[in-house]
Amino acid sequence: MQLKQALTAAIDTLTANAVGSPRMNAETLLMFVLHSDRAYLYAHPEYELTADEQARYDEAVAERSTGKPAQYITGHQEFWGMDLIVSPAVLIPRPETEHVIETVLELARTKQAPRIVDVGTGSGCIALALAAELPWARVEAVDISPAALEVARANAARLQLDHRIIFQQRDLLAGAPAATYDVVVSNPPYVPESEPEKAQREVREFEPKVAVFAGESGLEVYRRLVPQAHEALKPGGWLVVEIGYSIERAVHELVKDWAEVRITPDLQGIPRVVAARR
Numbered sequence: 001m002q003l004k005q006a007l008t009a010a011i012d013t014l015t016a017n018a019v020g021s022p023r024m025n026a027e028t029l030l031m032f033v034l035h036s037d038r039a040y041l042y043a044h045p046e047y048e049l050t051a052d053e054q055a056r057y058d059e060a061v062a063e064r065s066t067g068k069p070a071q072y073i074t075g076h077q078e079f080w081g082m083d084l085i086v087s088p089a090v091l092i093p094r095p096e097t098e099h100v101i102e103t104v105l106e107l108a109r110t111k112q113a114p115r116i117v118d119v120g121t122g123s124g125c126i127a128l129a130l131a132a133e134l135p136w137a138r139v140e141a142v143d144i145s146p147a148a149l150e151v152a153r154a155n156a157a158r159l160q161l162d163h164r165i166i167f168q169q170r171d172l173l174a175g176a177p178a179a180t181y182d183v184v185v186s187n188p189p190y191v192p193e194s195e196p197e198k199a200q201r202e203v204r205e206f207e208p209k210v211a212v213f214a215g216e217s218g219l220e221v222y223r224r225l226v227p228q229a230h231e232a233l234k235p236g237g238w239l240v241v242e243i244g245y246s247i248e249r250a251v252h253e254l255v256k257d258w259a260e261v262r263i264t265p266d267l268q269g270i271p272r273v274v275a276a277r278r
């Protein structure tokens with residue numbers, strides 16, 4: 001089958017299975033199968049797929065039709081200009097998490113050699129972006145999931161940042177040394193188990209539960225992390241957390257006694273990052 005026909009057939013299949021953005025998904029999966037870029041797809045519509053390429057494309061389209069995110073099929077996601085490996089063991093890094101990076105950079109740039117810990121590192125996206133941007137920072141990254149840490153370590157090695165980050169399996173900051181860090185940063189799970197529909201179906205069904213859900217209210221991880229971070233931060237140090245839709249007030253309440261609180265909205269104007277100074 002020719003490339004353009006294969007694309008059209010894939011778009012029809014994805015549309016029939018109610019997959020959003022069917023053209024973009026069909027193109028992404030074809031680029032993955034052909035190891036090509038988008039320009040190649042447009043320049044070579046007549047290219048005849050080999051039997052092997054066709055079989056792999058059909059398989060990828062069938063998988064995507066079940067709702068499995070394209071990133072878990074291709075194994076890649078871009079974040080902060082870096083190509084990251086992702087697997088179903090980690091949350092797919094989201095563009096809005098880049099606001100967390102911007103906030104930390106603003107707060108940490110003036111420090112000589114800031115000590116930073118990324119809590120719930122997942123793919124490692126936050127720790128890796130900060131290590132890349134802040135060459136003098138000492139960066140640690142923790143996660144409760146050994147499988148996630150494996151992915152984060154692999155990303156660090158691929159990006160040649162493995163000598164810059166210490167990865168550790170840990171339950172949040174339990175047992176962390178007191179008054180040690182300049183920045184505690186986290187994008188914790190925050191979907192309430194009582195309202196799973198607050199996450200999209202693809203997220204609920206395919207992304208790791210431990211990365212998405214946080215107890216009945218969705219606030220359980222913040223409730224444990226805020227006092228632990230207060231303990232682990234140096235005086236004047238910052239806690240920077242991503243927040244989900246509609247929990248700004250509840251998270252603000254948890255840090256209301258801190259020295260200073262700053263809230264940053266995302267590009268849609270939704271409060272997205274809470275920064276609190278010890």
Ligand SMILES: C[S@@+](CC[C@H](N)C(=O)[O-])C[C@H]1O[C@@H](n2cnc3c(N)ncnc32)[C@H](O)[C@@H]1O
Pocket residue numbers: 090091092093094097119120121122123124125126142143144145148170171172187188189190210211212221
């Ligand atoms: C929302 S994901 C964020 C992943 C990544 N930092 C990002 O921004 O894409 C939350 C992460 O926290 C981890 N996590 C959940 N509970 C934890 C706990 N009690 N201690 C440490 N990590 C935890 C999960 O395994 C998951 O990797």
